[in-house]
Structures are given as C-alpha cells and as structure tokens.
Amino acid sequence: MAKTTHIAVISSPGFSHLVPIVEFTKRLISHHPNFHVSCIIPSLGSPPESSKSYLETLPSYINPIFLPPINREDVPKKAYPGVLIQLTVNLSLPSIHEALKSLTSKAPLIALIADSFAIQALDFAKEFNSMSYLYHPCGATVLSLMLHMPKLDEQVSIEYSDLKEPIKLPGCVPLMGSDLPAPTQDRSSEGYKQFLERCKRVSLAADGILINTFLEMESGPIRALQEEWNGKIRVYPVGPITQIGSIIEANDNECLKWLENQPPSSVVYVSFGSGGTLTQHQIDELALGLELSGVRFLWVLRAPSDSVGAAYLEAGNKDPLQFLPSGFLERTKQQGLVVPSWAPQVQVLAHSSVGGFLSHCGWNSVLESMQEGVPIIAWPLFAEQRMNAVMLADGLRVALRVKFNEDGIVEKEEIAKVVKSLMEGEEGDAMRKRMRDLKDSAADAIKDGGSSTQTLIKVASQWENMGGI
Structure with missing residues (x-):
C-alpha cells in the first residue's frame, strides 16, 4: 500500500x-x-x-x-x-x-x-x-x-x-x-x-x-x-492555478442567456472583482462612457464605495442598480445588460460573444482572462493591480490602460475611447491574437x-x- x-x-x-x-x-x-x-x-x-x-x-x-x-x-x-x-x-x-x-x-x-x-x-x-x-x-x-x-x-x-x-x-x-x-x-x-x-x-x-x-x-x-x-x-x-477546473455550474444564469443572443466577440465584460468598488461619480462616468462607446456590454455593478453606498448597505438594500444615472437602463436596453453584484466570471469569459474584459487586474482575473484568450482594459484599483496592469500593457501587450484625470477619475470620453479601441480597432485585434497565443501557452503549461x-x-x-x- x-x-x-x-x-x-x-x-x-x-x-x-x-x-x-x-x-x-x-x-x-x-x-x-x-x-x-x-x-x-x-x-x-x-x-x-x-x-x-x-x-x-x-x-x-x-x-x-x-x-x-x-x-x-x-x-x-x-x-x-x-x-x-x-x-x-x-x-x-x-x-x-x-x-x-x-x-x-x-x-x-x-x-x-x-x-x-x-x-x-x-x-x-x-x-x-x-x-x-x-x-x-x-x-x-x-x-x-x-x-x-x-x-x-x-x-x-x-x-x-x-x-x-x-x-x-x-x-x-x-x-x-x-x-x-x-x-x-x-x-x-x-x-x-x-x-x-x-x-x-x-x-x-x-x-x-x-x-x-x-x-x-x-x-x-x-x-x-x-x-x-x-x-x-x-x-x-x-x-496558472484558477478555479476553472472546479467552477459551479451556472447554466441558468441570466447573463449567460443574454450572451447567447449577442454576436461573436462583440461584448465587453465589465467587472472589478469581489472587492472592487467605485465612487458614485465614477459609476456615473463609467455608465455614460459605455453608452457613448456604442459597444455591447455586460456590467457587474456593486454599490458605490463612498458614503452613499455605505448608507445603502447599512439600510440592508440589495439593488445597486439604483445608483445608475437616470434613464441609463432604458437608453441602453438594446446595447447592454447590468447585473447586480455577481456573475459567473469564468463562464462569461469563456463565452464566444465576449471579446474584451474591463478589469481591475486582480491576479485571479488576469489568469482567468488569459486562460480564455480575452484581452483586457486595465483599470487597477488597489493592492498590486497597477503592477499587473503595467506588465499586461507594456510587457505582454494584451491590455490597454485607462488614463485617470488629476482627481483620480476615468472620464466618460476616455472610457468610450479605450472600449472602442479594444473592441473595434486594429490594436484590439492584435491584442486578441496575442492573448489567444497566451491561452494556448497557459493550457500547454x-x-x-x-x-x-x-x-x-x-x-x-x-x-x-x-x-x-
């Protein structure tokens, strides 16, 4: 024995x-x-x-x-x-x-x-x-x-x-x-x-x-x-070690059903990880930037990180969609889907209709995106995420970094520009190819x-x- x-x-x-x-x-x-x-x-x-x-x-x-x-x-x-x-x-x-x-x-x-x-x-x-x-x-x-x-x-x-x-x-x-x-x-x-x-x-x-x-x-x-x-x-x-081999089945999930009806590589997936939150001002800019881009999006939204969001959580509220700009959901109902708090990230990234990932660049998310061959819009928030963003953008050249203004905000025009560049431009196509090569290397490893x-x-x-x- x-x-x-x-x-x-x-x-x-x-x-x-x-x-x-x-x-x-x-x-x-x-x-x-x-x-x-x-x-x-x-x-x-x-x-x-x-x-x-x-x-x-x-x-x-x-x-x-x-x-x-x-x-x-x-x-x-x-x-x-x-x-x-x-x-x-x-x-x-x-x-x-x-x-x-x-x-x-x-x-x-x-x-x-x-x-x-x-x-x-x-x-x-x-x-x-x-x-x-x-x-x-x-x-x-x-x-x-x-x-x-x-x-x-x-x-x-x-x-x-x-x-x-x-x-x-x-x-x-x-x-x-x-x-x-x-x-x-x-x-x-x-x-x-x-x-x-x-x-x-x-x-x-x-x-x-x-x-x-x-x-x-x-x-x-x-x-x-x-x-x-x-x-x-x-x-x-x-x-790469991720949860890909042991994920919970989520076949009935709303966002996966929505993705089924979108063209190949047409959707940008937006998520800042389990601990990533934005201020109310930044949520407004992100919403308007996605709308301005005209690109299809799937956005996992959490309550804001400022006092507005804290009061909401203390009151036991469960619907962060109330923090979106007035009329946004109605105006973008043909363009995108906003889901509260959580999505089955691995299955979303693996879906054929997803062509880009707007991410905080947490290491787990980076590896999951790589294993599915999805290029990244790098929007780091904390911890070592800025270092990851530099490596992805300047080293591996599979990501575009957003630019923050002097107040630390990414403005709607900048968001629309990087989303369009990744999803519709030649630069994005080249990144998609490099990321697919890395996907093959990750699988081989x-x-x-x-x-x-x-x-x-x-x-x-x-x-x-x-x-x-």
Whole structure:
C-alpha cells in the first residue's frame, strides 16, 4: 500500500486568499493522490459564508481547520485591508502553532506551505522538522519586487511616487514608483511597514517559493530570479492555478442567456472583482462612457464605495442598480445588460460573444482572462493591480490602460475611447491574437509534460522522498 505524505498549508483570511492556495493543493493532489493536506484557516470574526460553502465542496483528502476567529474589537476599525489581514494572522500565530502541534502528534508533517501574509508561520517549520515553502499567489514580477524591496527601501529616500526615473527590476518591465503596490504609496504608513516586513521574510522561505504563474507568460522575471539568486532562493512556477477546473455550474444564469443572443466577440465584460468598488461619480462616468462607446456590454455593478453606498448597505438594500444615472437602463436596453453584484466570471469569459474584459487586474482575473484568450482594459484599483496592469500593457501587450484625470477619475470620453479601441480597432485585434497565443501557452503549461506540471511533480517528488506513513 502506498505511503501517505502529509503537508499543511496556511491561508490568510478572506475568500480571495483562501481559494488560490486551496486550488494549488487540489492541483498537487491530482498528480500525487497519496498526499493528505490540512488547510489551516485564520479568520477575523466568523468565517464568511463564501469560504464555508467553497470548503464544503473539497475532496476528503483536504482537511480544513478553522482557527478560533480573532475578535474584531482587537483590531483597528478603519485600517487598510492588508493591515487587517496581517494583524489577523499575527494574532492567530498561537492557534496556528497549536494546530501544527496537534497534526504532528498524529503523523510527520513533511512540508509547511504558507500564503504571503502568513509567512511568519514558516518559523514553526524547524520545530516540527518540516520543509518550508511560500505560496505566492501573484506573478513573478511582484515576487521580484518583494525580493528587491528591502534594498529599494534603503536606496530611496523620497516617496516612490516622486521618483522621476522608472524602477528596473531584472527581467521585468520598467515600473514607475506610482505603479508599485498600494501599501508603498505612503512610506510612513503601517501598511508599508508591514509590507516591508513581509518582503524581508520572503528570502527566508527556506526550501522554495511556489509562484502562480508560468514560464511562457513571465519568462524574463522567472529566469532573472533563478539566475540572480543562484539557487539560494528556489522559485517554482506552477500556474496558472484558477478555479476553472472546479467552477459551479451556472447554466441558468441570466447573463449567460443574454450572451447567447449577442454576436461573436462583440461584448465587453465589465467587472472589478469581489472587492472592487467605485465612487458614485465614477459609476456615473463609467455608465455614460459605455453608452457613448456604442459597444455591447455586460456590467457587474456593486454599490458605490463612498458614503452613499455605505448608507445603502447599512439600510440592508440589495439593488445597486439604483445608483445608475437616470434613464441609463432604458437608453441602453438594446446595447447592454447590468447585473447586480455577481456573475459567473469564468463562464462569461469563456463565452464566444465576449471579446474584451474591463478589469481591475486582480491576479485571479488576469489568469482567468488569459486562460480564455480575452484581452483586457486595465483599470487597477488597489493592492498590486497597477503592477499587473503595467506588465499586461507594456510587457505582454494584451491590455490597454485607462488614463485617470488629476482627481483620480476615468472620464466618460476616455472610457468610450479605450472600449472602442479594444473592441473595434486594429490594436484590439492584435491584442486578441496575442492573448489567444497566451491561452494556448497557459493550457500547454498545465498539461501532462507541460512546464508547470513538470515543476510541480519535481517539488512533490522531493516531499514524497522525505518519507510518509
């Protein structure tokens, strides 16, 4: 009988952090069925229903362990989301330690894998005689920045956004200081201090860093990382890892029925991810810009992020369509469809009538769009999304970036222009072709014998050789 190899993965709080690391473990086990995975999950307050229902679908060899939730009273009320995530993990470290102690009392733990925000937990690996790995859910370009950030912090004395020259990381597309992740935009902030601390720890991930990207997509950054660190830091590109292989069927969904009646590649899909919201002013401009473009659209709309939206949510309202400009739905009923809050994104992107994706450039959305061959209009909002937008637009040339005015608003004329360029212009056609080539490369990478599959098998074989029970 084959031995069972036990590993533990540690997520950070929130659905969008949980899914990437769990999908990684599912991919791992699809190639190595003798693995048993314990998934340790910190949370702030009660775990969200989305996380609970997602975890209920997991196979028996992935065992979720919800830690005692951190009391919301123990964290600052209006802190930046990244700060809240980090504080939740920090306060959960004693519980993580207890969970690992309990697991290792039953069977040896071969490897400990932590999400970027939970990297401190890798300090426990030595105590439990486990190998330690970081699971980096973003791309190699962001990883490169994190590894270079301590040095950058020492070399630069001003705010990064005030730098006149671009930052040139080995193998990466040049980045302006204003395009670095959101926490770096105020170097005196708690968010920056925590980000810098995480960056300093990345190089200490003793046995390797698993990256959710693939060689054909980010060959420059991946090769530069491998050469520059010369084996001191082992990077393992194992992506693209998305929910595409485990999506919930949504065949009766309204927007999919609507898409059935649209011509091929004629619709721009508009969505800012599970956490992306706009102000009321920006919603107005986006609505009028889509109308002005004359292009067919499918728009996932959430309540605005300003005080108007907060009052709406507190009142328990469920219909964000009330925030659209007066008469907009009537005027555009032949042109587009607006759906409240959610759409089955993977199925939408896979639909033949969708020809473009206006996106916040969250990494999951980037990979999903790539796997379906859909070019992007890049409208980054927070986190590392501006970096992703630069890589997509300047590096891979599969995206158009929107231009913000001095008040941080994308005006309706600019929206109409980029939508028409992507959906109707020669530039858009060229991007569509390049994105289709990347789609083929992404599929090849995770096939049997593909670059990412071979990398994953190499890592898993090391774990199996460490022994099991």
